[in-house]
Amino acid sequence: MSMTDTDQARQQARQKARATLERLWAPGCAFLGTPTAILGGAMSWVSERNLVSAISNAGGFGVIACGAMNPDRLAEEIAATQALTDKPFGVNLITMHPELDKLVDVCVEARVGHVVLAGGVPSGATIKQVRDGGARAIGFAPALALGKRLVKQGIEALVIEGSEAGGHVGPVSLNVLAQEILPHIHDVPVFVAGGLARGDAVLGYLEQGASGAQLGTLFAASSESIAHEAFKKAFVRASARDAITSNQIDERFPVIPVRGLNNGGTRRFMAHQAATLTRFTSGELSKEEAQLEIEHFWAGALRRAVIEGDVEQGSVMAGQSVGMVKAVRPVAEIMHDLVEQAVDALVAREARCGHLHPTETAIG
Template sequence: MIMTGQDPRLAARATLDRLWAPGCRFLGTETAILAGAMSWVSERHLVSAISNAGGFGVIACGAMTPERLEEEIVATQGLTDRNFGVNLITMHPELDRLVDVCVAHKVGHVVLAGGVPSGATIKRVRDGGARAIGFAPALALGKRLVKLGIEALVIEGSEAGGHVGPVSLNVLAQEILPHIHDVPVFVAGGLARGDAVLGYLEQGAAGAQLGTLFAASTESIAHEAFKKAFVRANARDAVTSSQLDERFPVIPVRGLSNRGTRRFMAHQAETLQRFQNGEVSREDAQLEIEHFWAGALRRAVIEGDVEEGSVMAGQSVGMVKAVRPVAEILHDLVEQAVDALVAREARTGHPADREITAG
């Protein structure tokens, strides 16, 4: 029967569930919260914890060999019977073998990141029975990926941690959400509250991808010093790496400012001077700049060197106030969205969901 006048929170939760239903259906989850894939962090323990709590964990393959990825997938399956995905870098020299590993172990979703995946790779994923997810930093590319067969998109703003593009999520959402309806679109970048996620759901997003909150969770294997750096940080502390000379491009990476980031600027200046003096070739100078951060992420995450290592974090790091369990983080995200809907009803007098079907 149809019941009216229900508890405002029940009505609000029904509205939330309706809004992110497309994302939940696609992921096969209770909440349409997709975890960002973070190298050295998104491994079996964190991934399984997120999935077990009702979200969607994602293994960060990064530079893993096919054999190493297989080990991580099997270990994760031993910790959860719920859905999770694997993030593959499209530039990996053994991409096809990595896809085959995912398919062989019946991974349900493969996220193709770090470049534009080819139609052949997307077909390989889908023919193997997995769902293919891609990243769209612009509307034109999003439309192109859908035509190539991508089944869901992530639009990630520059507020995110790690490797980022130049456009904020606020702008990407306005550019893309009104125009792509054929596949679910997940928003990402700078998200740390359920009410913010709700705003994008109401604009047409199917769900959201979060990383920084989970990197500092109890289940994250990141070093305690790494997590404490997140708790101490403000949003303005998460900055992108700077480029001194356009002849030597630097891929923007957002992380916490520290001695390492300051030394990187000095290293670029010294290398540029050596190039101008004819001491090194342009190619060697570029390599020296690129190799500066080699191993720096592992030093920060695993070894806890948060002064010289690369402490990748999104601007949402300013909202990380404590190291908390994943289940608590997901619970709070839901409650914040529900609170926002209830507060709106109180302001406007319009219930979040006027009718609830009771079975």
């Protein structure tokens, strides 16, 4: 075969693989209105106008992290994002926010196409409010039973996020959640999240029945992220084992697990819990006061890390995929590589399978 024929064969193989990938995530792309079914994880202080618009402009689906914003502040952020992109993007709302109804109204009035309801189980009334306003409602399902319940309540897409993710996490890995949920929910698109940083890994979940994927850590360290350079450099230096979850030392005082890079703040938090427990047992603090003391330890710590660059005492939230962040790169380059890695994996698999004799099996 001539060099030209070889090149042509390679090109055809890649075209075939790309068509396969497009078929696999077609439900996710159709739901999001994007050419690639990759969502940006909503990260407080990080997922704002610049990063969100960059992800959407690169063919993905950016998501604004509303967090503790009030309605006016959210309206301002949505307008600023719309000034930077004409592509689809969403807004992540915390269901426990005291002004949740008003925040939904802000999204509807601004014609935001998708609202992600996170940080708790959304009520049927909130889901209805989103949908009646013309937006699509997305929810998180940490278990199959809850996923089925949300779909019955009107949720139009689900995100299943494994414990490998950064920030607040549940106890179950994505690998297990995918096996539990993907074979049984087919009525709505399901997006996988947690520990993902390569397109070939995303492909594996697409083949299990996922419609797309959500990534956060990789984008937090991108060029367009407004995170402090010290924050991004901490990501580049870190290995997967550096991203640990916060621990509680007494079951009477529960601590919501948060995954972030192990640093001085992490160690001080353990000492703070021990000191607070001593003050409680001595009668200096009531149980309620002790719980508040523990919960308030991290107040402002994420902002200190992301915005001010205090990566030693601040909260450097990161998923275990941080070990695969090797450099600060533009979002468009990250998105391109994710797609190409998935295509490469499909081409390689076709080559392997094509070398098997019809009577052979992959084992024999």
